[in-house]
Every structure is written in C-alpha cells, then in structure tokens.
Amino acid sequence: MTYEDLPTVPRAEELVDKAFSRAARAGRAKSGAEAQRSMLQTAGNILSDNLQNVTTSWPDFDRVDPFYRELADAVVPAHGDCPGGVDGLRTHLSEVMWAGRQAGHIRDEYQSKLRGVDADLARKHRKQAFARLADVTREVSEDLEALGEARDTLKTLPDIRADQPTIVVAGYPNVGKSTFVNRVTNARNEVASYPFTTKQVRVGHVERDHVRYQLIDTPGLLDRPEAERNGIERQAVSALRHLADCILVFVDASAECGYPVEVQLALRDELADRFADIPVLTVCTKADRSRDLDADAYVSVTEEEGVEELLDAAVEAVDYEIELPFEG
Incomplete structure (x- = not known):
C-alpha cells in the first residue's frame, strides 16, 4: 500500500457551493413542495456522500505496512490543536465522518417535515435544513484542510515495495x-x-x-x-x-x-x-x-x-x- 491513490480532499466551501448549486438545478425541474424536497435530497446526499467518501478513501492505518505508517507519523505535521502523524489523521477523519453522518441525519429529519405541507412551509423547512447542513460542513473545515495538506505531503512519498530485496x-x-x-x-x-x-x-x-x-x-x-x-x-x-x-x-x-x-x-x-x-x-x-x-x-x-x-x-x-x- 502506498499513498499515491489518495484523491484530492475538497474544502468545506467547495462542498457547500457544489451541494447548493446542484440542489437549485434539481429544484427548477419541479414545483411546489416537491421542488423543496428534491432540493433537500440533492444537497443532503452530496454533502453526506462526499464527506463520508473523504474518510473511506483513506487506508486503515492498522493494516498499512509498518513502513508507510511510520512515514506518515514522521511527515504529517500538526494542525492547530490537533497532533500530527497518524493520531492526528485519525482525529481529522473521525470528525469528517461525524459531519457526513450528521448531514444524512439532517436530510432525513427535514424530509419527514416536508411531507404533507404546503409550498411555503416546505420552503421554510428546506432553508432551515440548508443552514444546518452548511454549519455542519463548515464545522469540519479545518479537518478537511488538514487532510488535504496531509494528502499532498503523503503523495510525494516514494513507491517502495516491501516484497523486493x-x-x-x-x-x-x-x-x-x-x-x-x-x-x-x-x-x-x-x-x-x-x-x-x-x-x-x-x-x-x-x-x-x-x-x-x-x-x-x-x-x-x-x-x-x-x-x-x-x-x-x-x-x-x-x-x-x-x-x-x-x-x-x-x-x-x-x-x-x-x-x-x-x-x-x-x-x-x-x-x-x-x-x-x-x-x-x-x-x-x-x-x-x-x-x-x-x-x-x-x-x-x-x-x-x-x-x-x-x-x-x-x-x-x-x-x-x-x-x-x-x-x-
């Protein structure tokens, strides 16, 4: 296992902009309360999926070759109050996973509120949901930034094969x-x-x-x-x-x-x-x-x-x- 395949880590504002712009397009295809439900589903899915995908794209450090684990410990710097190395990466990944799950919970919570209501109330609930989705995503902005910097550093590490002499x-x-x-x-x-x-x-x-x-x-x-x-x-x-x-x-x-x-x-x-x-x-x-x-x-x-x-x-x-x- 090397770190060459780690994908780019999006920033919080990039995710929020992506989610809400696609939600707006989805809403234009429908009308009334149905448009609000479509917008909420689209934005919630994008934020929940993208945040959780950030974490699942990283390896399980308990299974990483010890050489690569120790390299990560050596080269990944501390970020803010969070330590560097593998322990810091795990903390950041845990926070981002929490945010992804929270986005899914918010989506589901407000979808239930949008059932059987008129368009005006549906719009009100959808706006509340969007505000909470944005807050949750921005809450882990520093974690996403730290993971992005760590990814850029780790991708520069050499491709070394443990099975070669x-x-x-x-x-x-x-x-x-x-x-x-x-x-x-x-x-x-x-x-x-x-x-x-x-x-x-x-x-x-x-x-x-x-x-x-x-x-x-x-x-x-x-x-x-x-x-x-x-x-x-x-x-x-x-x-x-x-x-x-x-x-x-x-x-x-x-x-x-x-x-x-x-x-x-x-x-x-x-x-x-x-x-x-x-x-x-x-x-x-x-x-x-x-x-x-x-x-x-x-x-x-x-x-x-x-x-x-x-x-x-x-x-x-x-x-x-x-x-x-x-x-x-």
Whole structure:
C-alpha cells in the first residue's frame, strides 16, 4: 500500500457551493413542495456522500505496512490543536465522518417535515435544513484542510515495495549517499554540499541477474536517541527497521562532511547492534580523499572507483533467491 491513490480532499466551501448549486438545478425541474424536497435530497446526499467518501478513501492505518505508517507519523505535521502523524489523521477523519453522518441525519429529519405541507412551509423547512447542513460542513473545515495538506505531503512519498530485496544506504549527512544512489540507479536525488539535502526517503532501482533491487537513500541520520531525532531522521530509521535486507553505512574518512570519523563510526556501531540480523557493511566513501578507515568497501563516485564492486558486495550480502514455482 502506498499513498499515491489518495484523491484530492475538497474544502468545506467547495462542498457547500457544489451541494447548493446542484440542489437549485434539481429544484427548477419541479414545483411546489416537491421542488423543496428534491432540493433537500440533492444537497443532503452530496454533502453526506462526499464527506463520508473523504474518510473511506483513506487506508486503515492498522493494516498499512509498518513502513508507510511510520512515514506518515514522521511527515504529517500538526494542525492547530490537533497532533500530527497518524493520531492526528485519525482525529481529522473521525470528525469528517461525524459531519457526513450528521448531514444524512439532517436530510432525513427535514424530509419527514416536508411531507404533507404546503409550498411555503416546505420552503421554510428546506432553508432551515440548508443552514444546518452548511454549519455542519463548515464545522469540519479545518479537518478537511488538514487532510488535504496531509494528502499532498503523503503523495510525494516514494513507491517502495516491501516484497523486493532492499539495500538501505545510511550515514551522517553529506557523506555521499545520494551521489552513490544516483550513480547506480535511475534515481535523481538532489546532491549538494550541505547537510540534510535529502529531505525524504528516496528510492532507486538496479537489476542484477534478473532480480530488481531497491536502493533506499535515507536522510542524514545522526547518532542520537530516538526521542531526540527529528521527522527526517525518523524516516531513515523507519526505512532501516522495516525494509533493509542489507545496510550500507557510508563513512567519510576525510571528515569533509563536517562530522568527525569517530562519531560516524559510533553510528555504524549503533546500527550494527540494533540490526544484528541484517548485514551491515562499512563503506569508506570519498576514498580518493582519504582511505584511513578499516572498511568493507572503498568508493569514490566522482573518480568511478569501487562503485560496481560495492554494488556487487551489497547484492551478495542480501543473498536473495528467486522463489520458483513448486515442482512436484
């Protein structure tokens, strides 16, 4: 499951305008109390259906792949007094669902009032119903706005397949992760000489022996407790926790990245301890500037040094075997 299919979330005023303009057209086709009933039915249906459709278009976060759930927790911001992440989304969705149901109740309540009355009283009841329908819809305007912003953010997240073998590239900011991933895959991630250029988890693909491997370029990951990590860093940890079949820890032995080698190695050791059941390879990056490091691989992407060898080593560490159909 990804978030690519999330539809656009309408604003409250858009829904009110849509409902009432269509109701007016429906009313023109009839006369008397029947016209008022038709207008009410049309407006009530549009608001009730559209509001509830907003909520049903979102996934059940209890069933979302843990990787995507944690990404949503990391990237969806707080809105007003409502928290960010999945808890905030659930609150907004619950409010919008309530409004959709209320619109249906108002429609049904006033339809019963319109039965057997003359045109003037029917018009009075219909206007009261329209006022209440508009109030209910506008009551969740901030929730709709928050869901719309969250949808726009989530749709930018990468399409990552949990069933494909995955190589995760980790390390401190500005150690050359994106440069390597860009070089060996079809990814085109921004590369710059300042920390935290990679603002989101990115994915590229490479094929070896007819097997498609995902290479995940993670944001710069700092060696500090989970509770102190920001949203960008938590994305990187989520990718490591849920996706990695092999982790490449890039270490800049020249320390030109701005971080001492010892703290970079401390991060490597933390990852090796936390993911003891996953191959963790130490990669001396920018090897044309310094090789003063005990590493599993030495790479200089700018000098075309060790790139293919590192990729081969990662594929070997993954040790992925294609599942063949059972042959009796």
